[in-house]
Amino acid sequence: MYGELGNKLVQHAKRTQSLAHLPPYQAEIVRSVTREVRDLDKDVSAILEPFAGSFDPSAEPATACALLVNHLCMRRNKRCLLAYHRVRSDKLEEMCWSGIDVLERQQQQQQQQRSGRNGGESGTSLGAEIGNTSSLSPEEEEYVRQYSDLLAAYKGQWTDIDLTGSLEPPRDLFIDVRVLKDAGEIQTEYGSITLTKNSQFYVRQGDVERLIAQGYLQRLS
Amino acid sequence: MDIDDILADVSREGEPQESRDLQELTRAWVAERVAPEILPYPDALMDRVLERIRRQIELVEEQTGNMDPKTNFRLIVIQTELERFKFLVRSFLRARIAKIDKHPLHILQTASTHLSTSESHYITAHQALLSTHYHSSFLSQFPAALQRLDDTAGGISMVDTPDTDAAVFCRALRDVGVISVEGTERAFEMKRGDCWVVRWNAVRERVLAGEVELI
Numbered sequence: 001m002y003g004e005l006g007n008k009l010v011q012h013a014k015r016t017q018s019l020a021h022l023p024p025y026q027a028e029i030v031r032s033v034t035r036e037v038r039d040l041d042k043d044v045s046a047i048l049e050p051f052a053g054s055f056d057p058s059a060e061p062a063t064a065c066a067l068l069v070n071h072l073c074m075r076r077n078k079r080c081l082l083a084y085h086r087v088r089s090d091k092l093e094e095m096c097w098s099g100i101d102v103l104e105r106q107q108q109q110q111q112q113q114r115s116g117r118n119g120g121e122s123g124t125s126l127g128a129e130i131g132n133t134s135s136l137s138p139e140e141e142e143y144v145r146q147y148s149d150l151l152a153a154y155k156g157q158w159t160d161i162d163l164t165g166s167l168e169p170p171r172d173l174f175i176d177v178r179v180l181k182d183a184g185e186i187q188t189e190y191g192s193i194t195l196t197k198n199s200q201f202y203v204r205q206g207d208v209e210r211l212i213a214q215g216y217l218q219r220l221s
Numbered sequence: 222m223d224i225d226d227i228l229a230d231v232s233r234e235g236e237p238q239e240s241r242d243l244q245e246l247t248r249a250w251v252a253e254r255v256a257p258e259i260l261p262y263p264d265a266l267m268d269r270v271l272e273r274i275r276r277q278i279e280l281v282e283e284q285t286g287n288m289d290p291k292t293n294f295r296l297i298v299i300q301t302e303l304e305r306f307k308f309l310v311r312s313f314l315r316a317r318i319a320k321i322d323k324h325p326l327h328i329l330q331t332a333s334t335h336l337s338t339s340e341s342h343y344i345t346a347h348q349a350l351l352s353t354h355y356h357s358s359f360l361s362q363f364p365a366a367l368q369r370l371d372d373t374a375g376g377i378s379m380v381d382t383p384d385t386d387a388a389v390f391c392r393a394l395r396d397v398g399v400i401s402v403e404g405t406e407r408a409f410e411m412k413r414g415d416c417w418v419v420r421w422n423a424v425r426e427r428v429l430a431g432e433v434e435l436i
Contacts, residue, residue, distance in 0.1 A: 034359045041364040078367055081359050089354060093322070143354045150350065154343045160274050161311050170304040173297055206304060 002073050005033045006080030013087040022091055025137040030081065037077050040070045092136075092144050096151050097164055099213050102144050106136060165209055175205045176220040183216040242269055243306075250313040252428065252435040255390070257383040257421050259320045259328055261429070262337040270310060277303050322347070326371055326380045385422040390436045392416045397432045400424060 009029055016023055044067060048055060057064035095102050136144070155163045183195040188207045195201070195216065211217045245266050253260055277299060284296055321328060321340060325348050333341060352360075352370055360368055371380050393411045401408035402423045411417065416436070417424075427433040 030359055034362050037363055037367070041367075074364070074367060078360075078363065082355065082370075085355060085358055086351075089351065090322075137358065139354055139358045142357075143350060146350050147347070150343065150346050153346075154339060157339045158310075158314065160271065160278060161307050161314070163311055163314060165307070165311055167312055167315060170301075170308050173301045173304060204300075206307075 002069070003076050003080070005029055005036065006077045009033065009080045009084040013084045016087050016091060022088065022095075022135050024135040025088070025140060026084075027137060030084070033077050033081055037074050040074050040077075044070050088140065089143060089147075092140065093147055096144065096148050099164055099210070102136070103141060106141070162206075162209075165206075166213075170205060173204060174202055175208075177201055177203060177208055177212065177217040178220055179216065180218050181216050183211055186211070238269075239273070242266060242273075246270055246306075246309055246313070248434055250309050250316070253313055253316045253320075255435040256428070257385060257387045257389075258425075259317060259324075259332055259335050261335045262317075262340065264337065267310075267337075270306065274303065274306055274310070277306075318343070320383070324381055324383055325351075327382045330371075330380070385420075385425070387421050388418050389421045389424070390416065390418055391424055391428065391433045392436050393427075393433050395432055397427050400427070 009026065012023070012026055012029075047063060047067060047070075055063075092102060178200050179195045179197055182197050185192050185194045186207065188204060193201060193203065195211075200220070208217055212219055245263070249260070249263050249266065281296060281300055281303065284293065317340065321336070321344050325344055328336070329344060329348065333344075336344065355370070356368075369379075371378075393413050393415045395413045397411045399408055399410050400419070400423055402420055409417070411427075411433070424433050428435060
């Protein structure tokens with residue numbers, strides 16, 4: 001009560017900031033904090049009810065103080081919830097910018113867990129558990145989907161620049177790369193190159209930047 | 222205006238528009254990365270630069286088809302320059318987006334004229350997304366009085382604002398006269414070529430007027 005759970009959320013948010021991945025959404029705590037706010041609000045209206053709209057704080061300092069505490073707790077909880085969600089959505093936006101497909105990754109994780117569990121022959125409460133393995137809330141998934149669209153729309157106006165490209169100042173036009181995973185054939189201005197695993201190429205940086213970011217290629221210095 | 226300014230103006234006119242644009246773009250890029258607030262979007266400059274980038278890309282595409290890239294040295298120079306220009310523009314736009322994401326409500330309320338059209342689209346759409354996200358996640362179950370995102374009740378504004386007291390490094394491009402730092406007794410004269418570390422809000426107007434550059 002009185003902001004204790006909100007504090008937990010803030011601690012989660014703080015921890016999230018220094019993690020590379022996104023930890024599971026704390027749906028239970030979020031629900032409890034929201035419930036706390038509603039309860040506090042009910043308390044406030046219950047306290048105010050006998051006064052029928054003509055409450056004078058200076059006449060009843062004790063009641064005024066109780067109201068103030070309740071009110072501040074609600075505001076604090078709201079801030080904690082906002083902070084928690086903002087940290088997470090910032091993280092998701094960052095992933096969108098760096099070209100990680102968050103939703104696809106989620107699905108992969110779920111599939112892996114599903115197949116792992118099927119192999120272990122323990123499929124009693126499968127559905128419920130799979131629901132829990134996603135580290136995003138349904139609202140967050142929706143948010144990611146829409147933000148990617150928004151980002152794509154904004155990026156689309158700068159096709160020549162490639163906004164999500166590298167933010168390191170370019171030094172060389174051509175770089176040496178080694179292929180880490182088969183990436184198939186890519187088209188460049190100098191013709192097409194087939195990228196097979198373990199081969200090395202001397203290519204134009206702009207052509208392969210995406211593939212380096214996605215982990216198909218490694219840059220050799 | 223003294224003889225130095227006249228000389229500066231004359232030598233400036235000798236330079237072609239292209240190099241002046243590069244200088245302007247670099248200046249805008251540095252300023253945007255250093256200044257705590259979002260600066261006005263340089264519409265005309267960006268149009269010119271983007272147009273030139275597009276032309277260069279076309280040129281490169283035309284010429285690569287029929288020549289061996291190893292021997293075509295001129296093309297390599299053009300492409301390298303092109304990559305650098307693209308980097309400048311990209312970094313510039315990303316610096317702006319970072320600020321837009323950081324203080325969206327503040328910018329919408331006070332500095333929406335500083336944005337380009339596509340940036341305004343982005344900021345409104347993004348803000349709408351965020352508030353739907355908050356609402357569907359928890360805010361909709363809150364008492365109505367607490368559902369706002371830009372509440373200023375209780376003496377604390379919910380809207381996060383950039384720190385205009387942050388120190389910036391700057392250089393005077395011409396004599397700008399006396400600058401007094403608000404809230405302190407300090408006042409100093411800034412002459413052409415002088416470098417100072419000073420609070421952003423003290424030199425803000427001068428930077429916007431182009432008399433001082435951020436470094």
